[in-house]
Amino acid sequence: MEQTLLGGRYQVIRRLGSGGFSRTFLVTDLHLPNHPRCVIKQLKVQDKDTGTLDMARRLFDTEARVLYQLGNHPQIPALLAHFEEDQEFYLAQEYIEGSRLNRQVEEGKPWSETRVVLLLQEVLEILAFVHRQQVIHRDIKPSNLIRRHRDGKLVLIDFGAVKQVTSSPLLDAETGATNITVAIGTHGYMPNEQYAGKPRFSSDVYAVGILGIRALTGLHPQKIEEDPLTSELDWRQHAPTVSSELAAVLDRMVRYDFRDRYPTAQEALEALQNLPNPLHGLVGTQIYQTWMKGSNGRGPTFPGDDNDPGNGPSETSEPTAFADDQDSTSLFPVDLAYPTAHGKAPLPLAAGGAKAVAFQPYGRRPSLVAVGLLGVLSLGLVLWRSGLTIALEINGAGITKPFQSMVLPSLDIDLGRMLPPEEKAALLTRQGDRLLRQGRYPDALAIYDEAVESQSDFAPAYLGRCKTLIALKRPIEAIAACDDALAYSTYYPEAVRSKGNAEEQQGRLLAALALYESANNLMPAMFEAWLDRGRVLQKLGRSAEALAAVDQAIARDRESAEAWTIRGEANWTLRRFDQAIIDLEKALQINPDHGPARELRQRARQTVGR
Structure with a gap:
């Protein structure tokens, strides 16, 4: 097979992975200039009888249809082509260079609360878009999330288990219930109704909650006991320092009865966004520090690799796109949190001074002591200049930790010194979105302007400007901002709709109607x-x-x-x-x-x- 061209145009470089229903290959597209790489997913058909082929074709058509619908989201791989050849089914998808999340969610290595909240928010933002398209993913888990190298963002993959509910009756659409009769998903991340073959939108919410609990406790979900009386997960004993606010959100996400959960990802996301912010709204609670050659000198891993930490046989991945370049740069997040003294409460702040913070990288560290020491020293210098207090020491085991409270003069924090422009723009835009929701329009507009200054082609920042200018009753400027968003993102139905709002605000009803109709067609x-x-x-x-x-x-x-x-x-x-x-x-x-x-x-x- 690897000696021939798939679909008459795709030359196989190597196999990436194999799962229960599919195989994936890294290929080059010989029909396009420079022969760009993409990923081919082959739906495996073991039995070529008519019934099996019909079922395979149905699964194939469902995934292709959903990927065409969802693939314009920047954190979902785009579908480039799909075809059937010799009674085999193939999907050609965008190639995502990055590392699977299961490389960082490791057994026995719990994450900080700040890091968990940021992870959950990012996953739920993608999933909220998926749910708005009336689609249930049904297989949210670490191996189906890729941390993309070029911008550090998560990408949600493997829509082979999706269920569309747009064609269901209205009552089903309200509850998210479907008439599917086959249980599809991954043990540990599937709630009981999904085992029964009746997934809801809240089934995906359950899986994301389990992902958060896994990261917070460092335990595989199958190792967490259930309360024998209520059947609820008894996970809090494994995370004794978790805040009551975050614990309450996670508890609701993973309720045994789907009616007690957040009904969709959007409601769960809003609950997380309303949590108390330990950094009082400062931009940049998560920063990416670049380490060459990944962790311990290793690049991204794949299913079956000997050095892949993996998640065990019960969490087999069917990836649709991930990196294979062993020499590529890996991005590892860094937590920014208040320092603690011997694991106790946060240290007090000095009057008039900057916050005393500990800057501690997570994930695996480079094995070279010299690299680690230089990294700490250079990072300390950057943070000192940006107005943050550094309190770090390296103990005998080579672990960096806070060792005392230090106070600097009060200075403005400029995390842009440490962030690539696109990441800074994304973080600023998220802060602008929060200010917009709070009705703080002038403040939101200033933040969006700063995001545009950081990354001049960042379409979401222009959309935020458009919405804010509409709220400020400045429709002519709003239209210009929406036009900028559409110039940098050709598929942006939210910007089309917002431009319609600006036209309507001017009384140009026919122009607004045309834009609303266009938004309906797009989404x-x-x-x-x-x-x-x-x-x-x-x-x-x-x-x-x-x-x-x-x-x-x-x-x-x-x-x-x-x-x-x-x-x-x-x-x-x-x-x-x-x-x-x-x-x-x-x-x-x-x-x-x-x-x-x-x-x-x-x-x-x-x-x-x-």
Whole structure:
């Protein structure tokens, strides 16, 4: 097989891995200039009888369809092509150079709480996008997450077990339930309903919670006992220093009963974002220190490698894309946290001084003492100049740890000295997003501007500027910012929708409608664009079309008072008075203080006399 071209164009370099249903190969594409690398995933078909081939073709078509739908997200590998050849099925995907997360989530090596929160937030941000597309991943685990070398971001891979729910009835879409009857996933990361073949969106939330617990405790999930009375995981005893706030979020993520969990990744993400911030909102609670040749002089690893720490046979990976360059640079995060004295409470801060912090790398360290010492000294110099206090020592075992509190004059912290531009822009944009949600618009705009200054082509920062300028009632500037976002990211339905908001703010309803329709076509699962479309159609007096659009919005989120209000207004215009009253009462049931629904309901009562 490796002597021939796959699909007539892909030349195999080597096999990367093999799992229960597939094999993956690193290949070069001979049809494109410079013969770029990509990854071919072959769906294995052991039995070529008609029934087996039909099942394989169904799995293949499902994964291809979902990857086409999801692959435009920057942290999901893009699908380049798919084809069938000699009753074998192949997917060509973007090549991601990086290291699998299971290389860092190691048995017996618990992570700090700060690091766990950052990991969970990053995974849930990707997964929230997946859930908005009405897709359940069903196999979230360390080996299906890759830390990409070029920017340190996580990439979610292996969508071979996905389940789409967009074609399910409305009630199923609300709960995330599906009619799948086969249990697919990985032991330890699968909740009970997934074992029964009935996964929900909250099944993915469970798996992410297990990932966090594994990192926090240093224990494989199958080694964590269940409470014999409640069947809940008794994990807290293995992480006695975890904060009660984070523990409560993790507990809810991994509840035995799916009805007690966060229903989707978005709700879990919001709970994490509302946790107390030990660094009081400072940008850069996670920093990447580059060590050449990976850890201990080793590059990225693959399933089956002798030096791969792995996760054991119960956590076999079916990767779709990962690095193979043994000489490439690996990125290892560094925790920034308050220092502790002998494992006790944080040291007090001196009045008027900078925070005393310990800067301690995690993951494996370079084996050369000279490299480690130089790294500590140079890092200390950078931090000193940036206004942070350094308190480090290397003990006899070669482990770096804090040894005393040191105080520096109060200085501005410039973590940009240590971050590549794209990482700094990403961190600043996330801080801007938080400020925007809090209604602190001028502060958010300043942060987005700083992100753009750091990385001039970072599209999410321009989108943040656009949304903030809309909130500040500056629609002309907002349109320019959205245009910048679209110039640097050709597939950006959120920016298309936000540009529509700016056009609508200027009263240009037809221009706004065209943009909302475009956003619907680009991302059918986006609730907000359907709601916007329905609102503008109603403003234009096209009530029947408004009703159809808002029904699409309600199918994606039944708990929107605005959506039910627009529906009631459309039905009222169409003289469907009884249905309009029902819609308005539903809106007020969701939000009794929703002014437009209350006013329209009052007028309806006066008109119909009830």
